[in-house]
Amino acid sequence: MTAQLDELLGKLREVQAEIEVELAKRREELRFHLENRRIVFEREVLRIHRELKTRATRYLIDANPLMILSAPVIYSLVIPIALVDLWAMAYQAICFPIYRIPKVRRRDYLVFDRHHLAYLNIIEKINCAYCSYANGAIAFVREVAARTEVYWCPIKHARRVLGPHPHYQGFADFGDVDAFRGKLTGMKDGVKIEGVN
Numbered sequence: 001m002t003a004q005l006d007e008l009l010g011k012l013r014e015v016q017a018e019i020e021v022e023l024a025k026r027r028e029e030l031r032f033h034l035e036n037r038r039i040v041f042e043r044e045v046l047r048i049h050r051e052l053k054t055r056a057t058r059y060l061i062d063a064n065p066l067m068i069l070s071a072p073v074i075y076s077l078v079i080p081i082a083l084v085d086l087w088a089m090a091y092q093a094i095c096f097p098i099y100r101i102p103k104v105r106r107r108d109y110l111v112f113d114r115h116h117l118a119y120l121n122i123i124e125k126i127n128c129a130y131c132s133y134a135n136g137a138i139a140f141v142r143e144v145a146a147r148t149e150v151y152w153c154p155i156k157h158a159r160r161v162l163g164p165h166p167h168y169q170g171f172a173d174f175g176d177v178d179a180f181r182g183k184l185t186g187m188k189d190g191v192k193i194e195g196v197n
Contacts (some may be wrong), residue, residue: 009169025042030045039113039116041118049117050119053118053119054121055121056121056122058122059121059123059124060123069138073196074130076129078130079181081133081137082136082137084141085140085141087147088141088144089106091144092104092147095148096147099151099187099191100189100190100191101147101148101151102147102191102193102196104140104143104144109131109137109139109140109143110133110136110137111132111134111136112129113132113135114128114129114132115129143165146165146167147191148166148170150170150191151187154167154169154172154183155172155174155180156168156172156174158174158175167193167194
């Protein structure tokens, strides 16, 4: 990788750290904090949240009938997502140790915390749990696939890729055979994942 790319990636990490600081400030503004991965709201905030909650019956009465009819289609997606999730867990459990690829911690991707929001009714909480699972499972599977790509094919595409995974920038440039062979040689000692090894 060029020195300029290394510098830009360093700047990106700095900006990400600044974003985390700003998010912490925003949590303070919204009057909640994290205690051992648990969300704690101030009592007054909880009281206000409860007052603003829409009851489940009112939520259903006000809902567009087409939204209610489409719900089974939306929720049916949980079946293929769960199958892919289970398969990715089995895949990494079997294959990653063989190739010395660090396993992906699934719990880092599946975050269920929206049920702590007192302004959500039971239907909204179920919807949020579904979205948390679907997006978290897909992010987990993507990271498993990304680490596989780091090991087997660390080559950038010739064309621009929308939303590449975080390891992509460390790949060899398209057409740079020496960089590709160097990366493969480096895999003898196992895959190095930033922040994991």
